[in-house]
Amino acid sequence: MALHRGRGFAAINYPIGMNLGGDPSQALVHSNPDGKFTVALSAIDLGQGMKSVTRQIAAETLGVPVEDVYVDTADSDTGPHDMGSFASRGTHRMGNAVIQASQEARSVMLEAAAEELEVDAADLVTDGRGNIHVKGAPSRSITTMAASQAAQFKQGRTIAGRGIFLIPLSEVDPQTGEMTPVSCFAHAAMLVEVEVDDETGEVAVLDMQSAYEVGRALNPKLVEQQLRGGAWMGMSHAIWETTEPYYPSRDHGPEDFNAYVMPGPGDLAPHHISVLERPAPDGPYGGKGPGEMCANPVLPAVVNAVYDAVGVRVDDLPVTPEKVLRGLKANGGAKPRKAL
């Protein structure tokens, strides 16, 4: 009886955005008279960081500091139509809608500033710190607050913007499957090391080495949250989780977290992440959306690593001790391969 180590690899790509198409996202942006902005969305922040990433996108586009922007999700009386946060569409679709809305609001803000400075709006730039000035002449400047006050109380302008991002509905050819499924793809590769106990059949993930290509990392810490948490979920899917442990039988279905098991803090594997950024041509500032794809490479990499360790290939998830032991028995014991 022994512990066997093995390594497994997998590589994946992931479609970003809802392929059904014809499903736009909208955003509204407006300013208070002191130059502070509110972004109203019907998108949902379920932990992925919708409020935070759209806030940075809005601030970037408006040309104001991020603390001058707050994002509200989701009140159907104020947030314009958005079907929801799923299909890796949030950052991509909503991000683009927020850019469009922010551009419209920004152009009004610059017009208001231009009127105050008595210059052409096309000659104005923002410094991202709350000031608007003439390109090449930083001294001819006005604060975003003063411009907003002028717009509201002197000029009668509304500093506000509307945004929508629509990818038209893609036809799907019934015969060939020809379609335009999505607008861009994220990528990942993953190498995991496992240890398999040939006495108990238990599999432990010891190490994960990954590379994720996510388009531009709009907020590197939010990206890391997704990749780290998502890879943990992938490991959990691979070895621990299922609602029907003897699928297709419905017996022994868990109804609490004692029976529905997931790796706890004591079961973690060090995860060494490398992030690559190839901007998506149609993504907001090149961003793609790392939230969904991060789990996917872990499942097959673990299965491949178990095979490498003991020669048992489990084609039926999750890789439970029972399946490993049955495989070992059928093979007449562990057959380490060490091929990778």
Place this chain on the structure above:
Amino acid sequence: MIEFRKEFFADERDDDLNEVGKPTRRQDILGHVTGRSPFFDDHLFDGLLHMRCVRSPHHHARIRRVDTAEAEKMPGVVRVLTGKDVPTNLNTLLSLLDFGIDDEPILSTAKVAYRGEPVAAVIAATEAQARAAVKAVRVDWEVLPHVLDVEEAIKPGAPTVCEVYPDNKFIYHGKYDHQKLRFGDVEAAFASADHIVEGRYQMSPIEQAPIETCGAIAAPEQNDRYVCYTSTQALFFSLGTAAKVLQTPSSRLHFIGGTVGGGFGGKVDSIHEPLAVLGAMLTGRPCKYAWDRGEEMQVGAPRGAERWYIKDAVARDGRITARKFIGYFDSGAYTRLSSYAIIKGVGHLPGPYTIPNVYADVYCVYTNRTPATAMRGFGITGVDFAIENHMDKVAETVGVNPIELRILNSYRDGDMKAHRREAKNCALVECCQVVAEKGGVTLSPDARAATSLTGGGGERAQIPNFTATDEHGRVEGFDTGSYAQKASAAATAPQPPRTLPASQQPTSRPVQPPASHQPAIPPTPAAQPAQPAPPQKPAASRSGAMRFSSLSGFRRR
């Protein structure tokens, strides 16, 4: 333990933005660490009522009678709802995108098709009283044969799970009982292959397991409106579904959410909002409907199981020349979102590789289990598990290092993909190289020199001169919604669906006369004039009711 490899694709990026690219703290983080972020259940109402559902203990059963009399007399019980209380008691989520036929009751009246299917909803002053009264609802069941395995479910003679789809298969484009992908000629490639590699893969059903369970609280608001605090991850799916099911203009609904305790796909289905609002409408009081953890795990829709068969033709050097998929998504008793996941999945095939001949038949299959729905990676996670498991078998067969095999077959900029669009913005090769380097795996000079920007296009950009197509799985009489087939959807006359005679089908599927598709269940008497017809006439079931489509706006069907 995280690094940003800025040297890759550096010339495609300007890294000098003011706010984008910065590790700014989350906007919501202060609320999270102080326990003050407002989740749906953090809104307190005086006199809040609690709703709990009476659920089927059977996988498949006819409902002879639901007797709520005793439950209605129980302490604290305000009202017991059954299907007749639901204005439009039939829905499919994607009807809001004009895709699919209404197939799922809100509270079932004729039969149940999975263990846990709701047939009544008790509204009581406390949750404990609601639980007690649920046990007092008497349901007279007639147990029916059931089927749980996807391949058993599509065999002739299998019990019909959902009467809208008598053969237990979703109908794509009103035309085929599966979604096809055809690119080149896989059979020709198999015939001349050096190696054939085959595999069968089973993706397990998985619970999304957000720490906050799904739920909603609805209450009468001023101006004859209803406010609904919800854990939904799809605000306008939930609002649109409530408006449709309750036959209420969306303007009378005020939905508030957006701060959600995890979702992972499990909070798209919009199950709770219509019933919570209905409870508030019928009682005039605030009403909460939420799942407990056991319901979340067994009644809440999981990531569905998937079964995949993959067959590859492989050349001696490891190049894959053909790949064939047969896939079965276990949709459970109703469609929810599985039909859509399959189209997404088919557009993803054959994975991130350039393979000149690709074939897929993917079926959305109904079985007598909890309906499946979205989960992180929906439509992709299962088949990626299958593909990447399979890639290792291919590598072993040809004796090529598994990472080299991926790089060798990887798609590159300019390649033609199987769904007939050009690959752009690729980065798989680079991801493989970085991981090999980190893991100390030595690659050949060719694999090290490869890039996503080079080696693609040219011959690899061509659509095959010949693509083998077929008519197997052809059906008639279905209108499953537009999916970009708007003209035909509007033109299809209501008629019972039927399978084409065998003479018109290349498969060996037995002929089933149209009569065999008539469900044995008696129609439910329409409780309200606007209630759609029972499900034996799929096309007719969509007529009459006001439908909202994101594509075409409101229209009378």
Place this chain on the structure above:
Amino acid sequence: MAKKPVHFSHNGVERAAFADDGQNLLEFLRRGAGDLSPKYGCGQGTCGACTVMIDGETQLSCLVLAESIDGKSIRTAAGLASDQLDPLQVAFMDHFAAQCGYCTPGMLVSARALLERNPKPTREEVMEAISGNLCRCTGYEPIISAILAVAEGRAQA
């Protein structure tokens, strides 16, 4: 329904309220005392989202009878900050140790209780202390890092 008066210290404030017969502490705190920081995640004592401190010991409030806290001291995540945020709260913000935020209050209570009984825990002791608090978003690593940062004096007080 019988109601019982309960006198207790709630985040340092003496309070009295009525508990319903059989009501659990989670519901009592949320509905009765208006403290919404303990969360319902399972009602089965398996997820830790409802973790509170009773007389300094962590307890799962969904499993505690409300009337049993009469005369006791309750601390919840809502009471961690006084004039300033607790260093753990700051560390959770800096380490991006929360995503959806639903497990966070219970996680913070478990972490605070750990540091009060053991100001210099090892990584293993941190892992053990939060092993009853499930998180579905983060993969735990940022949470462990945040708690260790406070223990090792690397976080802002």
